[in-house]
Amino acid sequence: MMNPLKIAKQDARLYMSFMYVTFASLLVGGLMGLLQTLARSGKFTLPFNINYYTILTVHGVILGLVLTTFFIIGFQFALMGKTVGISDKQRKAGWWAFWLMLVGTVMAAVTILVGQANVLYTFYAPLRAHPAFYIGLALVIVGSWVAVFTNFRQLYVWKKANKGQKSPLLAFMVVINMAMWFIASLGVAASVLIQFIPWSLGYAETINVLLSRTLFWYFGHPLVYFWLLPAYMAWYAIIPKIIGGKLFSDSLARMSFILLLMFSIPVGFHHQLTEPGIDPTWKFIQVVLTFMVVIPTLMTAFSIFATFETTGRRLGHKGLFGWFKHLPWKDVRFLAPFIGMVAFIPGGAGGIVNASHQMNSLIHNTIWVTGHFHLTVATTVILTYFGIAYWLVPHLTGRRLTPRLNKLGIIQSIIWTVGMTIMSTAMHIEGLLGGPRRSNFSTYAGGDQVQSWIGYQMAQAVGGTILFIGIVLMVYIFIQLAFFAPRGVEEFPIAEEEVDAEPTPKLLENWYLWIGITIALILFAYTIPVFDILKHSPPGSVPFDWPIGRY
Amino acid sequence: MAKSTKQQLEPQHNPSINLKGTLIAVMLLGVFILATWFGCYYLFLSR
Amino acid sequence: MHLHKFEKVWLIFGMGSLALFLVILGFAAFWKGTHPQSHIETIDPENVEAHDSFKPENLGLREVADGKYIVNIVASAFNYDFGMDADGKPVKKIRVPKGSTVLFQITSKDVVHGFQVAGTNVNMMVEPGHVSRLETEMKNVGEFTVVCNEYCGIAHHQMFATVEVYE
Structure with a gap:
């Protein structure tokens, strides 16, 4: 493997800009989450007549779309800069990506906050938000595309300069994630640009609701893998270094990323299983494809345990689980992602249930689903991102993760674990009892069933409050690492291959092949059903403004 | 001396490398997935 | 590319489990007909009354054979229209005996809604332009809350009804 490069000051400034937006988003979005759980406990009313669905929209957009995308792009730029380098021109493009995304974010956020876009982050037609909301989202996506092509270019330039060498593993992973993001976001971009913007401006009278939903979910599932893959990058290629080990297998890591690229897109129907049209x-076919995407995660699980065991045994820890006992539990760079890995066990198992065709009606749109993705994205993914931030931020700012900050990080991880266990468990159970997601407090028609839901909603408020304390602590740690921690050098941990590792097959870098298969699978899974949707279209839907409080 | 060199050169991915703990850990994970799925399927059938 | 012996064992076990799930689901769906609802029947959302099932006089619960019922509902923000009772008041609760087979038919006049009889497997998206339809056997006694489980606007949480299954 090539020696990692040094990150220059001006490059660090770009990467850090993405981090500032990430942690500002965490605070804003987290506050909204707190307010929601409090409001839905039925014990509190929101101040200043704020609408529950306004804060719900802010929460979803700011955390689900903004925080994640900014962190991922910033982190991936840092990985590319570290492994293959960045030129002046590429850095300039990076700034374009940043500013486009930021302008779009501010546009969408302001539109939501003034009550003109109470449509939640899925913005299902025919509820119509103010056009500025859709235009803002489009800018975020276009900005992310600038980052996509910059990253592609970075690897391309490196390959030309290093003919015949395999690309650095992390750069390969970044390019896989960006390829998936680009292919997937074409769907939502088409929907926003061709369907929503003209319709919200009044140029198109009606909208094809089912088509817009299908395009959204064509994007919506790979979106969650776009969040997850950077966490996998850390698990495969960074955590081994932190625990003092080596890469388990370069080829297997690449293979699992290729499988994730191929199978995370043609699966959107598993979000639409209970739809009439x-x-x-074809729903079942996409369910089968969804189950295929579980396989690379099974591989990942094995690979992680194997890394731990191999490292532990090499360090001389004996017994069946001696290697486990001696993992660096007191190092937050390890502990936070590790808790994330553990959360992915119930998260993944629940995900298989969700995608199980007819069984989906057990949990569809119940708060079980909210509980599910608070395990996956709001624990697995975010704790891994935090785990990355603990070393990435000081590395970029020329500071150190001090023992005190490390300790605060450990406390933060524990607070998060406790809060999320309470909140997510309560959500899962309430969901199985039929309690709906995305709903303000309501006693409905009363009765025992509703009463049982409210008990769990109280538990969610308790969990939500604990989580908010965790968020405040995390933002404090971030500010310390960014501006106040003592100057020094923090390591950018990248795991190395074994000296005698098997060579990685050349085939794994055949981009034409893998992207070709990906596109073929998408065409297979979507061509006929989309053709059917168009052929059996009902009359289109006119926009509705009043249900979301726009007059 | 010769022995230690040999040890260093022992390939990591030799099939005989001890990954027993890993196997048990992933199998527990598998059992958890099966239990979750069948539990939910039972609930689905009972409704 | 080399796989450790145990990794092979694990992958065979994992993929075998996934295949088992799919066989069970596929058998139930294709042979027993328990697919999630999908009828691909369209309707004009601005003129749902043109469809026989959604004429005002046909809304609500109707027994069509011994132990067999049809319920027709029109969803709109923020209400489920189950028709009127004898006093001309909107119906908010329907009652069926345990073990009866009930066909729920529902469509939307405006935006996307959900229709879930919480605590049962009746859980459907309701979309303008489409008819959602699901037949089920009411196996368990109790009062079940009907909730709109897809966000439909700022009073979404006030859209509900009740299904009572009696002994």
Whole structure:
């Protein structure tokens, strides 16, 4: 493997800009989450007549779309800069990506906050938000595309300069994630640019609701993998270094990323299983494809445990689980991602249930689903991102993760674990009892069933409050690491291959092949059903403003 | 001396490398997935 | 590319489990007909009354054979229209005996809604332009809350009804 490069000051400034937005988003979005759980406990009313669905929209957009995308792009730029380098021109493009995304974010956020876009982050037609909301989202996506092509270019330039060498693993992973993001976001971009913007401006009278939902979910599932893959990058290629080990297998890591690229897109129907307008056979076909995407995660699970065990045994720890006992539990760079890995066990198992065709009706749109993705994205993914931030931020700012900050990080991880266990468990149980997601406090028609839901909503408020304390602590740690921690050098940990590792097959870097298969799978999974949707279209839907409080 | 060199050169991915703990850990994970799925399927059938 | 012996064992076990799930789901769906609802029947959302099932006089619960019922509902923000009772008041609760087979038919006049009889497997998206339809056997006794489980606007949480299953 090539020696990692040094990150120059001006490059660090770009990467850090993404981090500032990330942690500002965490604070804003987290506050909204707190307010929601409090409001839904039925014990509190929101101040200043703020609408529950306004804060719900802010929460979803700011955390689900803004925080994640900014962190990922910033982190991936740092990985590319470290492994293959960045030129002046590429850095300039990076700044374009940043500013486009930021302008879009501010536009969308302001539109939501003034109550003109109470449509939640899925913005299902025919509820119509103010056009500025859709235009803002489009800018965020276009900005992210600038980052996509900059990253592609970075690897391309490196390959030309290093003919015949395999690309650095992390750069390969970044390019896989960006390829997936680009292919997937074409769907939502088409929907926003061709369907929503003209319709919200009044140039198109009606909208094809089912088509817009299908395009959204064509994007919506790979979106969650776009969040997850940077966490996998850390698990495969960074955590081994932190625990003092080596890469388990370069080839297997690449293989699992290729499988994730191929199978995370043609699966959107598993979010639409209970919809009336899609042929059930095609739903089932996409369910089968969804189950295929579990396989690289099974590989990842093995690879992680194997890394731990191999490292532990090499360090001389004996017994069946001696290697486990001696993992660096007191190092937050390890502990936070590790808790994330553990959360992915119930998260993944729940995900298989969700995608199980007819069984989906057990949990569809119940608060179980909210509980599910608070395990996956709001624990697995975010704790891994925090785990990355503990070393990435000081590395970029020329400071150190001091023992005190490390300790605060450990406390933060524990607070998060406790809060999320309470909140997510309560959500899962309430969901199985039929309690709906995305709903303000309501006693409905009363009765025992509703009463049982409210008990769990109180538990969610308790969990939500604990989590908010965790957020405040995390933002404090971030500010310390960015501006106040003592100057020094923090390591950018990148795991190395074994000296005698098997060579990685050249085939794994055949981009034409893998992207070709990806596109073929998408065409297979979507061509006929989309053709059917267009052929059996009902009359289009006119926009509705009043249900979301726009007059 | 010769022995230690040999040890260093022992390939990591030799099939005989001890990964027993890993196997048990992932199998527990598998059992958890099965239990979750069948539990939910039972609930689905009972409704 | 080399796989450790145990990794092979694990992958065979994992993929075998996934295949088992799919066989169970596929058998139930294709042979027993328990697919999630999908009828691909369209309707004009601005003129739902043109469809026989959604004429005002046909809304609500109707027994069509012994132990067999049809319920027709029109969803709109923020209400489920189950028709009127004998006093001309809107119906908010329907009652069926345990073990009866009930066909729920529902469509939307405006935006996307959800229709879930919480605590049962009746859980459907309701979209303008489409008819959602699901037949189920009411196996368990109790009062079940009907909730709109897809966000439909700022009073979304006030859209509900009740299904009572009696002994």
